[in-house]
Amino acid sequence: MRKIVVPGEIISDRPLRMEGSIIEDGKTCSTVMGVFDDEKGTLISLEGLWYPRPGEKVIGIIDEAKLNTYTVNLQAPYKGIIISKYTEDIMANGDIVEAIVKDVDKTGMAVLARARRLGGGKVVYIKPSKIPRILGKGNTMINQISDATKSSIEVGMNGLIWVKGGRIDLVLEALVKIQEEAHISGLTERVGSMLKEKTQ
Amino acid sequence: MDKVELMIDGKRIDGRTADQLRPISIVANPIRNAAGSAYIEWGANKIFAAVYGPKEALPKHTSDPEKAVIKCRYTMAPFSSVEEHGKPGMNRRAIEISKVTAEVFENVILLNKFPGSEIDIYIEVMQSDGGTRAAGITCAAVALAASGIPMRDLPYAVSAGKVGDTVILDLNKIEDNYSDADVPVAICPRKKEVSLLQMDGNLTKDEFDTALNMIINSGSYISQLQIDALKKPYEKIEERYL
Amino acid sequence: MYTKIITEEYIRERLKNGLRDDSRSPFTYRNITIKTGNMPNAEGSAEVTLGNTTVIAGVKVDVGTPLKDKPEEGSIITSAELSPMASDKYEPGPPTPEAIEISRVIDRGIRAANVVDTKSLYINEEKVWNAYIDIYAVNYDGNIFDAGTLAAIAALSTSKMPRFEDEKVVRENMGKLKINAISTSCTFAKVAGHILLDPDGNEEAFSNVRLTIANDEKYIRAMQKGLGGSFTPKELDQMIDMTFNKSAELRSSIKHAIGD
Numbered sequence: 001m002r003k004i005v006v007p008g009e010i011i012s013d014r015p016l017r018m019e020g021s022i023i024e025d026g027k028t029c030s031t032v033m034g035v036f037d038d039e040k041g042t043l044i045s046l047e048g049l050w051y052p053r054p055g056e057k058v059i060g061i062i063d064e065a066k067l068n069t070y071t072v073n074l075q076a077p078y079k080g081i082i083i084s085k086y087t088e089d090i091m092a093n094g095d096i097v098e099a100i101v102k103d104v105d106k107t108g109m110a111v112l113a114r115a116r117r118l119g120g121g122k123v124v125y126i127k128p129s130k131i132p133r134i135l136g137k138g139n140t141m142i143n144q145i146s147d148a149t150k151s152s153i154e155v156g157m158n159g160l161i162w163v164k165g166g167r168i169d170l171v172l173e174a175l176v177k178i179q180e181e182a183h184i185s186g187l188t189e190r191v192g193s194m195l196k197e198k199t200q
Numbered sequence: 201m202d203k204v205e206l207m208i209d210g211k212r213i214d215g216r217t218a219d220q221l222r223p224i225s226i227v228a229n230p231i232r233n234a235a236g237s238a239y240i241e242w243g244a245n246k247i248f249a250a251v252y253g254p255k256e257a258l259p260k261h262t263s264d265p266e267k268a269v270i271k272c273r274y275t276m277a278p279f280s281s282v283e284e285h286g287k288p289g290m291n292r293r294a295i296e297i298s299k300v301t302a303e304v305f306e307n308v309i310l311l312n313k314f315p316g317s318e319i320d321i322y323i324e325v326m327q328s329d330g331g332t333r334a335a336g337i338t339c340a341a342v343a344l345a346a347s348g349i350p351m352r353d354l355p356y357a358v359s360a361g362k363v364g365d366t367v368i369l370d371l372n373k374i375e376d377n378y379s380d381a382d383v384p385v386a387i388c389p390r391k392k393e394v395s396l397l398q399m400d401g402n403l404t405k406d407e408f409d410t411a412l413n414m415i416i417n418s419g420s421y422i423s424q425l426q427i428d429a430l431k432k433p434y435e436k437i438e439e440r441y442l
Numbered sequence: 443m444y445t446k447i448i449t450e451e452y453i454r455e456r457l458k459n460g461l462r463d464d465s466r467s468p469f470t471y472r473n474i475t476i477k478t479g480n481m482p483n484a485e486g487s488a489e490v491t492l493g494n495t496t497v498i499a500g501v502k503v504d505v506g507t508p509l510k511d512k513p514e515e516g517s518i519i520t521s522a523e524l525s526p527m528a529s530d531k532y533e534p535g536p537p538t539p540e541a542i543e544i545s546r547v548i549d550r551g552i553r554a555a556n557v558v559d560t561k562s563l564y565i566n567e568e569k570v571w572n573a574y575i576d577i578y579a580v581n582y583d584g585n586i587f588d589a590g591t592l593a594a595i596a597a598l599s600t601s602k603m604p605r606f607e608d609e610k611v612v613r614e615n616m617g618k619l620k621i622n623a624i625s626t627s628c629t630f631a632k633v634a635g636h637i638l639l640d641p642d643g644n645e646e647a648f649s650n651v652r653l654t655i656a657n658d659e660k661y662i663r664a665m666q667k668g669l670g671g672s673f674t675p676k677e678l679d680q681m682i683d684m685t686f687n688k689s690a691e692l693r694s695s696i697k698h699a700i701g702d
Contacts, residue, residue: 004431004434004435006345006354006426006427006430006431007308007344007345007350007351007352007353007354008308008351008352008353008354008388008389008390010390020350022310022352024352029352029390031310031350031351031352032345032348032350033345033346033348033430045348046348046434047236047345047346047347047348048348049254049348049349061447077253077254077255077314077317078256078317079256094449094450095449096447096449107265107315107316108314108315108316108317119449119451120449120451120452120455121449121451121452122447122448122449122452122463123447123448124447125447127348129348160447164452169465180437181437183434183438184437184438230580230581231496231527231528231580231581232494232581232583233528233529233530233581233582233583234527237527244482244483246480246481248527248580249527250526250527250528252526252530255530273526273534275525277481277498277500277523277576277578278500278502278521278574278576279481279483279484279485279487279500279501279502279574279576280481280483280484280500281483282483282613283613284502284504284611285502285504285572285574288521288523288576289536320526322525322526322527322534324525324527324578326481326498326500326578327481327482327483327484328483329483
């Protein structure tokens with residue numbers, strides 16, 4: 001059985017080790033709003049925050065261009081940092097960048113590599129917990145959206161998504177639909193038929 | 201001050217029994233810019249709570265390398281009271297309430313998940329009718345849960361007090377002005393731990409026990425309202441596909 | 443959290459086709475809602491939404507002493523609270539220059555149009571009524587000027603009026619605050635060379651010059667140019683015409699909300 005749980009709710013009388021929960025007195029207690037599946041023993045956070053992990057792609061906004069570094073707003077608890085000499089692009093405050101998390105330093109800041117300036121377009125924020133659904137298995141969901149709308153889309157695991165060209169309005173509509181309905185099955189089909197209907 | 205008759209034939213001035221709450225309604229996420237937010241109407245109290253962060257703690261000297269710091273700001277709009285126009289901004293009362301409110305949430309947020317960061321909680325009282333600090337805490341707990349900041353419990357708060365010999369729950373403004381005691385309390389419901397406790401007036405130990413029991417007994421109802429507010433947006437979407 | 447970040451390049455690209463980010467044309471308002479009386483402890487109150495911008499205005503009427511230059515009338519006192527709950531660009535603390543500018547511009551529009559009958563606020567030689575208008579930003583997405591003016595006017599137009607009896611303010615069986623007129627304001631921002639009415643938060647972030655025009659049916663009542671850029675006389679003409687044109691819509695929204 002899947003059910004929506006809230007912070008402080010005892011979700012199992014046994015100790016289960018899951019992200020978004022703590023174990024107290026041998027019981028498992030949720031610390032987030034999430035969907036708990038007692039058969040699979042999984043807790044998927046509905047509102048969760050993003051914590052950087054090495055290898056993940058992110059989208060960010062240049063916060064401050066300094067002499068040797070750029071700090072990057074990732075819409076997350078911690079900022080990212082780009083070492084200027086490791087990127088070929090010259091960036092200014094407010095520029096949109098795509099990069100890969102190389103490392104996470106002890107203060108929580110994400111050290112970014114392979115940074116690339118994304119010219120034009122717009123960025124929207126989708127709850128990071130919904131990003132896996134936005135990508136879909138083997139990127140099926142995002143490819144479906146990109147094909148139908150003829151837009152270029154870059155998805156950051158931190159929740160920021162960059163869109164340029166094509167039917168941007170339709171891309172946003174699809175993203176919001178996924179964000180809202182991620183916890184209900186049959187999502188790929190629903191998004192597919194919505195796109196089909198609106199691009200005819 | 202003239203004594204006002206606050207209890208007549210076991211009923212209070214607004215018709216409630218001694219242990220009856222005022223009507224309460226809570227909405228999650230009314231403020232789109234915030235990481236999480238909530239709006240509560242508790243009797244005639246109308247209060248917003250908004251959460252921003254976790255984000256880099258600034259200025260730097262306020263940050264703690266081991267954990268997040270909570271910065272809470274409780275304020276009342278100058279038009280919030282039935283009486284005269286209030287002064288905007290923080291007075292000594294607001295600063296104290298902000299401090300004890302921050303401490304309620306320090307107790308439940310998993311602060312060590314975000315070293316060096318700050319979490320901002322803004323509580324804005326748009327209309328006041330007694331018990332705003334308790335309603336503000338109840339509202340802010342929903343805003344925090346809606347923001348995804350991990351918490352070991354979902355606190356609620358309510359005040360109790362005494363008029364004459366009768367211990368009463370959830371005092372409105374007039375009761376608060378003329379009561380013999382006022383005890384605002386916040387509870388972490390899972391283990392029924394007290395995380396805010398203030399009191400002034402006079403209470404015997406028995407009366408205090410009665411007050412605390414009333415507060416704890418009202419908890420399951422208030423908690424359920426908080427949980428319903430958090431779940432409602434998701435259930436609404438699910439209904440579409442039933 | 444709701445975030446939308448757009449680049450200047452993107453705005454320019456869209457405006458080439460005459461469209462804004464949210465597909466509005468340059469001289470269209472976002473959807474407006476006005477709700478009055480939602481904070482009944484105040485003498486008057488209103489909540490206004492302008493797209494995703496939400497403001498709440500409250501009016502309190504209190505006794506004060508008359509000003510030396512106006513011994514026979516009361517005053518209005520307007521403040522804007524850019525609460526940090528509304529946006530991460532607002533910081534807690536004393537009012538910023540931005541908040542003070544907003545409150546003064548809104549105040550001038552209301553004052554110059556004689557919205558409140560300040561002569562009716564006279565009590566005696568020593569005492570007059572003061573109407574305090576406080577405007578709270580609840581969620582920021584640009585154009586607090588026009589949203590704030592709408593909220594202030596709607597709150598004033600539905601405001602009650604306390605009585606002064608035996609040297610005391612009595613807030614029971616109150617009458618109505620006397621209102622002479624309705625004024626509104628239209629705010630424009632220039633973004634990537636295009637003049638846009640009712641700028642949203644992103645557009646404000648990219649604009650280099652801004653103009654607010656407050657008016658009633660007949661007269662321009664207050665103007666304020668803001669930010670570092672400039673306008674040509676021709677542009678000013680165009681915006682004044684547009685303001686008289688658009689303010690009819692705004693006035694009818696207010697009249698509808700206050701049941702007039």
